[in-house]
Amino acid sequence: MDAEALTPLYTGAEVRQAEAPLLEAGEGPQLMARAAWGLAGEVAVQLRHRRGRIYGTRVTGLIGPGNNGGDGLFALALLRRRGVDARAVLVSDRAHDQGLAAFRQAGGRLTQSIDADVDVLIDAVIGTGTSGGFALPQVPGLTEALARESTAVVACDAPSGVDPGTGAVAQEVIAADLTVTFGGHKLGLMVGAGAQASGRVVVVDIGMAGELARFRAEAARSRSVVAAEPVTPAPRRQDHKYSRGxxxxxxxxxxxxxxxxxxxxxxxxxxxxxxxxxxxxxxxxxxxxxxxxxxxxxxxxxxxxxxxxxxxxxxxxxxxxxxxxxxxxxxxxxxxxxxxxxxxxxxxxxxxxxxxxxxxxxxxxxxxxxxxxxxxxxxxxxxxxxxxxxxxxxxxxxxxxxxxxxxxxxxxxxxxxxxxxxxxxxxxxxxxxxxxxxxxxxxxxxxxxxxxxxxxxxxxxxxxxxxxxxxxxxxxxxxxxxxxxxxxxxxxxxxxxxxxxxxxxxxx
Ligand SMILES: NC(=O)C1=CN([C@@H]2O[C@H](COP(=O)(O)OP(=O)(O)OC[C@H]3O[C@@H](n4cnc5c(N)ncnc54)[C@H](O)[C@@H]3O)[C@@H](O)[C@H]2O)[C@@H](O)CC1
CATH class of the missing domain: 3.40.1190.20 (Ribokinase)
Structure with missing residues (x-):
């Protein structure tokens, strides 16, 4: 199989390592802006698919304390500017400062619960920064929203509760219909229980392909999603039945x-x-x-x-x-x-x-x-x-x-x-x-x-x-x-x- 035609899989830790030089060079805000843009775009596709429009639809984000929450807040701000009733539930006493400011400035509303008529729920609680077990945040309406067919759950980078490196899931998990993941395919979203909790996976290029490629070349073991066929030989003119196999x-x-x-x-x-x-x-x-x-x-x-x-x-x-x-x-x-x-x-x-x-x-x-x-x-x-x-x-x-x-x-x-x-x-x-x-x-x-x-x-x-x-x-x-x-x-x-x-x- 043409090695280049394979799509590499990365662990969350590998993506973070690839990100590190970009962050050191001060490119964090741009990466986050691209991630948020990609996430908001995929949420808009869901809204159009489910409601036939974007304006006047309802999106609520569950927002964690780290950069994953930052992605969610910036994405909500973008959606708000397109006429979405965008709300955010902060699940921690901390939140990404600039993200929160952008969300507020766009007219987003903070809330304590999830309403029954929400069209999309964004899970931006934890991404690649996950460690230890995970328990569902105590947010009124969350369990109902997760069970409801009419609410699409979209995970930001990785569903909270999934280990992006292995595919293991914690005792509780926010299972997604769609996961919008950044930079490259993550192993934990493709295998085991992690794959089941991730739903469909979309990769958004946030401008770190070069870093990942360099990183991949250095990686001791490379894992791949099969994206193309190895060519099995077409019959040649001189072939007979035994020479073909x-x-x-x-x-x-x-x-x-x-x-x-x-x-x-x-x-x-x-x-x-x-x-x-x-x-x-x-x-x-x-x-x-x-x-x-x-x-x-x-x-x-x-x-x-x-x-x-x-x-x-x-x-x-x-x-x-x-x-x-x-x-x-x-x-x-x-x-x-x-x-x-x-x-x-x-x-x-x-x-x-x-x-x-x-x-x-x-x-x-x-x-x-x-x-x-x-x-x-x-x-x-x-x-x-x-x-x-x-x-x-x-x-x-x-x-x-x-x-x-x-x-x-x-x-x-x-x-x-x-x-x-x-x-x-x-x-x-x-x-x-x-x-x-x-x-x-x-x-x-x-x-x-x-x-x-x-x-x-x-x-x-x-x-x-x-x-x-x-x-x-x-x-x-x-x-x-x-x-x-x-x-x-x-x-x-x-x-x-x-x-x-x-x-x-x-x-x-
Ligand atoms: N580093 C960057 O600049 C970029 C990061 N990106 C986003 O940032 C994420 C990584 O951000 P962070 O490193 O801040 O990490 P996360 O935001 O994924 O999570 C870290 C936070 O979650 C808490 N946490 C960890 N495990 C937990 C658990 N089991 N239960 C409850 N809380 C838990 C930690 O205390 C910490 O506050 C990526 O997944 C991606 O969404 C993207 O914006 C691209 C650029």
């Missing part, structure tokens, strides 16, 4: 035949030289009827021409399929071929206890959801990492990948992909409809086809990130409003469409 899938059982249909069809539609399937005879027949170009086998050995293998979707309780897992592990160990382990394959691995760590070749990617990851961590004797998953999900996944010596992809609304000695990739998508049976099987199919065709130098994490991105984009295309009205089968064609758009360079 052969994806072998071990999936499906008498109990779950559909998992094989979904993963194999997804692999075929993603595009590679050939897709082969190992499954019980009736499952092979079913899949062949759905996708006649595949080659089925009932022997567990990995076909000699395979360039990537996936094991797992729906193989539960099938002894032959379980034997195929060992064949696949052995194949990857011998050849260095890319191996995707998903679903039931992960359960089988967890049953092997601490032995599992010795069995995983470096060319493996595990694709657990949270429950499966916890089970694997416990089985591997790393229960400590289960606790870390809440406090700092990215670190926990990175540590586990390092411990196992292979790539780990934690599925969820935010996907975290950690490959040892490589940058960690995070992909966040607003596609709640992906929480449907079979969507993971489709992801496995897309991933194994990409792994079969990608050149040998493309890191496995980046191939996995591409698969996750296509999958997420497909769901967004099918269901732009996030109402969940689609099944996993529909994702397959949509993934393919997503890929075509990506190669045309039209994503986002």
């Amino acid at each position: 052969v994806a072998h899938v071990v999936a499906g059982s008498h109990r779950y035949p559909g998992a094989a249909v979904l993963s194999v069809r997804a692999a075929v539609q993603t595009g590679c030289g050939m897709v082969t399937l190992y499954a019980p005879g009736p499952v092979v027949s079913l899949v062949t009827a759905a996708q006649p170009e595949i080659v089925g086998t009932t022997a567990p050995e990995i076909p000699p021409r395979a360039t990537a293998v996936a094991v797992g979707p729906g193989i539960a309780e099938d002894p032959g399929q379980c034997a195929a897992l060992d064949c696949a592990l052995d194949w990857a160990q011998r050849t260095g071929g890319r191996l995707v382990l998903d679903a039931s394959a992960l359960t089988l691995l967890a049953e092997r206890g601490e032995q599992l760590t010795a069995q995983l070749p470096a060319s493996t990617v595990l694709t657990p959801h949270l429950g499966e990851l916890r089970a694997l961590m416990e089985a591997a004797g790393r229960k400590d990492l289960c606790e870390e998953l809440e406090a700092s999900p990215v670190t926990a996944v990175e540590d586990f990948a390092g411990y196992l010596g292979c790539t780990v992809l934690l599925k969820g609304a935010s996907t975290i992909i950690a490959e040892p000695r490589s940058r960690t990739l995070v992909h966040r998508v607003q596609a709640p409809g992906l929480a449907t049976a079979g969507s993971g099987d489709v992801l496995t199919g897309v991933l194994v086809a990409l792994a079969a065709t990608a050149g040998p130098k493309v890191p496995l994490a980046e191939i996995a990130a591409t698969a996750v991105r296509r999958h997420g984009q497909a769901a967004c295309r099918l269901d732009p409003q996030g109402r969940g009205g689609f099944g996993a089968s529909a994702l397959i064609e949509a993934c393919n469409g997503a890929a075509i758009r990506a190669s045309a360079g039209t994503f986002d």
